[in-house]
Amino acid sequence: MNGAASSLLQIEVSEQDTGSRIRLAGSLSVQTLSRLDAALRALPTRPTRLDLSAVTRLDTAGAWAIVMLQKRMTDAGSLAEIDGANRQQLDLLKTVAAALPEIPPKQVTRPGLSERLATVGRAVAGGVTFLMELTGYLGIFLSRLGRAVLHPREFRLTALVHHCQEVGLRAVPIVSLMAFLIGVVLAFQGSAQLRQFGAEVFVVDLIAISILRELGILLTSIIVAGRTASAFTAAIGSMKMREEIDAMRTLGIDPAMALFVPRILALLLMLPILGLIANVMGLLGGAIMSWIELGISPAMFRTRLIEGTGISHVIVGMVKAPVFAVIIGVVGCHAGMKVGNNAESLGRMTSNAVVTAIFAVIVADALFSIFFAQMEI
Amino acid sequence: MDNEPIISLRGIRNQFGAQVVHDNLDLDVWRGEVLGVVGGSGTGKSVLLRTIVGLLRPRAGSVFLFGQDALAATEEERAMIDRRTGVMFQDGALFSSLTVRENIEVPMRAIDGLTPDLRRALADLKISMSGLAWSAGDKYPSELSGGMRKRAGLARALALDPEIVFLDEPTAGLDPIGASAFDALIKALSRQLGLTVFLVTHDLDTLHATCDRIAVLAEKRVLVSGTMQDMLNVDHPWVHEYFHGPRARAAMAAKDRND
Ligand SMILES: Nc1ncnc2c1ncn2[C@@H]1O[C@H](COP(=O)(O)OP(=O)(O)OP(=O)(O)O)[C@@H](O)[C@H]1O
Ligand SMILES: [Mg+2]
Helix, strand or coil, X not given: CHHHHHHHEEEEEEECCCCEEXXXXXXXXXCCHHHHHXXXXXXXXXXXXXXXXXXXXXXXXXXXXXXXXXXXXXXXXCCEEEECCCHHHHHHHHHHHHHCCCCCCCCCCCCCHHHHHHHHHHHHHHHHHHHHXXXXXXXXXXXXXXXXXXXXXXXXXXXXXXXXXXXXXXXXHHHHHHHHHHHHHHXXXXXXXXXXXXXXXXXXXXXHXXXXXHXXXXXXXXXXXXXXXXXXXXXXXXXXXXXXXHHHHHXXXXXXXXXXXXXXXXXXXXXXXXXXXXXXXXXXXXXXXXXXXXXXXXXXXXXXXXXXXXXXXXXXXXXXXXXXXXXXXXXXXXHHHCCCCCXXXXXXXXXXXXXXXXXXXXXXXXXXXXXXXXXXX | CCCCCCEEEEEEEEEECCEEEEEEEEXXXXXXXXXXXXXXXXXXXXXXXXXXCCCCCCCEEEEEECCEECCCCCHHHHHHHHHCEEEECXXXXXXXXXXXXXXXXXXXXXXXXCCHHHHHHHHHHHHHHXXXXXXXXXXXXXXXXXXXXXXXXXXXXXXXXXXXXXXECCCCCCCHHHHHHHHHHHHHXXXXXXXEEEEECCCHHHHHHHCCEEEEEECCEEEEEECHHHHHCCCCHHHHHHHHCHHHHHHHHHHHHHC
């Protein structure tokens, strides 16, 4: 390819007393540009004549190289003249010269200390703004929810049912399977440790407390965050991207009422149910594994469960569910509304939503733990 | 103009399911001319363009580009053909993750020996030639208006100074002044570079201002082709309505005023 390109273009330079003469022959095109440009750049600044009479093809790239040469010569107080060009070629040179972009030189700023501090500051400010925005969305959701109670006709029951099905019913298989396996793992690991002390029967307490209090609802929320926060962001974000949200506003439909309320409310209703299902399935998995591994019969498991585990553990677990639900819903809807008008931001915001939702759920769970520990519940 | 057409279509048949879009369609485009393709919405102008540039394989018929059978071409031959043609899609089809300048540099990456600096300078030249402000080069397609996206699409189509450019409704959605400037640009490039232009348009002003020849797509084929003068004398009802309707009269009056 390179060989072919160089045979397409011949450059003859002859230095005379009066100036340089350059005879160009062949094709002055984007294919041969690098050679042409290098040759023309190497010319000394003195009166120059370019002979184009043997040029077979001149495209904008070739014309650009010639115009740049002329510009360089003129700037240096010299002159580059053109011989033997036909009318089309002269026209093209004129067009290119006229179009030559006037690019002001870029100001290069080196990142100094203040620049770096500013970057840190911007990041912190961005984080604070993000939290404020999330709070704002929570406020919007609550106010619209209140409005829906006062004006039930504006509320969309069909949408709520639809989202309940998407968020709740369709998540049941994955949540059940996950919880069942967690129960199995806990029983298996617990029995291996407790057997050393001959305290096998406490495996029931281990399973019950860890699942009911923490793992059931936390892992359910993480799965729901992955499934549902991304789905909310994708659905709302693609509407935002195609200006459907703007269209809704101009048609007098409140996007918060139409999009946020049914989604977040569905999560609020479904997450506790999913958490309960996870609790039951986790205990079931634990019971089966205890039976197989330790020979604790289901009846004994049940007795031990009722005796050893207070109802407060279940309550502590379930209290968190609505909070996690609102976190997931608000993060998903907020990320959806942040989507710009290109597909790339849709993808970025969707994965952001999942990460943020999972992270926020875990932080909230940690805060709950501290709170309950302080309250000695 | 050469004696051999630069694009030649014979017996093209395109079909989606049971819907036949083209049947036994013939068309010749000559080197250096600007051919305007007109037809009602949904008559298959965009489909015809996609067929010629090789994005859609016709059910029957043959496509000759630069005298070469494009449907029988090997992958390498096809790549050579692609390098000698440029396409501007109906809505720009810019890569959304690249800036305008990077979009224009994409085809240049295939050329050996072009340094990044040269690529950048050429891309800036193309941006400026297509009528965009130089500062548009650093923007992403989503930050441009519809008309600016079209210009950026044209700049990318012209990046390698192709011998043929295919333009799908280049002036749709442009303001009248911008559209006239676009027409003038296409006309000037076709004259100065010997560029062949295959131009799908609904814009009667563009037809008057730039096209050497017009092909009318109707009844699943190229119904007639010829100069504007020829079109005015065709007595097919649709063609007559198209070139004698109120908009056509206004465009003609504008053309007469300009001449
Ligand atoms: N991928 C596809 N699948 C099925 N049908 C298609 C496809 N692409 C095009 N068509 C059909 O082919 C016909 C021609 O479409 P085309 O896009 O070429 O119209 P057009 O002449 O460019 O119209 P417009 O002026 O509105 O752009 C239409 O009826 C369209 O429904
Ligand atoms: Mg079309």
